[in-house]
Amino acid sequence: MKKIILPIEKKWAMYCRRPEMQQADLSSLVKEIFAAVNKEGDKAVIKYNAKFDRVKNPVLKISEAEISDARKSVSPALQKAIRLAARNIETFHKAQLTKSKKINTSKGVTCWVEPRAIETAGIYIPGGTAPLFSTVLMLAIPARIAGCKNIILCSPPGKNGKIHPAVLYTASLAGVKNIYAVGGIQAIAAMSLGTSTIPKADKIFGPGNQYVTAAKQYAQQTGTAIDMPAGPSELLVIADKRANAAFVAADLLSQAEHGTDSQVILLSDSRALINKVIRELKKQTAVLPRKNIILGSLRNSKAILLKDMEACIRFSNQYAPEHLIIATENPVRFVNKLTNAGSVFLGDYSPESAGDYASGTNHTLPTNGYARSYSGVSVDSFLKKISFQQMTRQGLQTIGPAIEEMASAEELMAHKNAVTIRLKK
Numbered sequence: 001m002k003k004i005i006l007p008i009e010k011k012w013a014m015y016c017r018r019p020e021m022q023q024a025d026l027s028s029l030v031k032e033i034f035a036a037v038n039k040e041g042d043k044a045v046i047k048y049n050a051k052f053d054r055v056k057n058p059v060l061k062i063s064e065a066e067i068s069d070a071r072k073s074v075s076p077a078l079q080k081a082i083r084l085a086a087r088n089i090e091t092f093h094k095a096q097l098t099k100s101k102k103i104n105t106s107k108g109v110t111c112w113v114e115p116r117a118i119e120t121a122g123i124y125i126p127g128g129t130a131p132l133f134s135t136v137l138m139l140a141i142p143a144r145i146a147g148c149k150n151i152i153l154c155s156p157p158g159k160n161g162k163i164h165p166a167v168l169y170t171a172s173l174a175g176v177k178n179i180y181a182v183g184g185i186q187a188i189a190a191m192s193l194g195t196s197t198i199p200k201a202d203k204i205f206g207p208g209n210q211y212v213t214a215a216k217q218y219a220q221q222t223g224t225a226i227d228m229p230a231g232p233s234e235l236l237v238i239a240d241k242r243a244n245a246a247f248v249a250a251d252l253l254s255q256a257e258h259g260t261d262s263q264v265i266l267l268s269d270s271r272a273l274i275n276k277v278i279r280e281l282k283k284q285t286a287v288l289p290r291k292n293i294i295l296g297s298l299r300n301s302k303a304i305l306l307k308d309m310e311a312c313i314r315f316s317n318q319y320a321p322e323h324l325i326i327a328t329e330n331p332v333r334f335v336n337k338l339t340n341a342g343s344v345f346l347g348d349y350s351p352e353s354a355g356d357y358a359s360g361t362n363h364t365l366p367t368n369g370y371a372r373s374y375s376g377v378s379v380d381s382f383l384k385k386i387s388f389q390q391m392t393r394q395g396l397q398t399i400g401p402a403i404e405e406m407a408s409a410e411e412l413m414a415h416k417n418a419v420t421i422r423l424k425k
Helices: 009-015 027-040 042-053 064-073 076-094 133-146 165-173 184-193 210-222 245-256 271-285 291-298 309-319 331-337 352-357 393-409 413-424
Strands: 002-005 103-106 109-117 120-124 150-155 178-181 203-205 234-239 263-268 302-305 323-327 343-346 383-391
Touching (some): 002 271, 009 309, 027 184, 027 210, 064 165, 076 133, 076 165, 109 393, 120 133, 120 184, 133 150, 150 184, 184 210, 234 245, 234 309, 245 271, 245 352, 263 271, 263 291, 263 309, 271 302, 323 331, 331 343, 383 393, 393 413
Parallel strands (some): 002 302, 120 203, 234 263, 263 302, 323 343
Antiparallel strands (some): 103 109, 109 383
């Protein structure tokens, strides 16, 4: 982790840059797979499953029997933990539902908004180095609360053609019945275009590697919405001199272990605290199983000494982190000053891991500075909002002349006439 001492504010933008990773040009591959899936459907999906994931079993849809059997492979302790997390996530997300309210904007003019759930939500759950069954909870539960009629889930199978049992158990618990053993670009293509087995989704959610990210971006060109731009995980910690260095180091490492392209940032007004945290990073890294990944991530990471806590808050808002921990005395005092962050963790006993798993908030969050303009996934992510208006004769008489005047000024005379013909009657 690189130490940076009291950088001038004009140079902060340089230190807010994310690591530049070598990205393959995937556009031609993505187009090839989308075209094949569009033409050949399931046959193309099975072909690319065999090519990329070395799958021997060509079955795409996971049977109810296999989902049921997955429970036997998940330990009682893990089942209990998943159920606790599911309860908290459900409680938090149910509170996001709001009732429609009718507003009289003028006499005889009533307007209101009503939510409607996306009909088919597509969820992508990565496999790779870790089966992200927690992401199933974060996506399926708010989709169900929103009222999505169809929730489909794709996840890459192992060479035996099976999805990790913890993913299947969690999906079943969250109410997902349509699960498909398919990963990568071909999974996104199948959910974007639809096949005879895999339904077409209206919106696709979930994290993934650069192949999945490229496919999701291309999916938008087919008319399928996506949750948000995705990138490597990141964490920024603001800590004062009284912060527990071991806690801070543990939090930084919890995100650094995601991948060598992850980035963690420490901001403090205490040089002594920074030095303690760096010593703790070395000590804790030495005993962690994903040490090589962590070391790669730490090479992209920074510990920055700033003059005071106000400067730390300003830097954080400029960086717009996916995760933000404020490990200071009375951290709540900074809440109103925060403008850009995906999810915020306040105080010494609010580790970022809590949001990743079981506090109830959602861990599907904007990365790479997109917290300036995007929110994390919520129930609203699975809803559309339709506006309604209803006018009486009096209402049209009240606002009709204004409509006529504005339509005339824009030279849209048919617009004007739609009002005039009624007013004359």
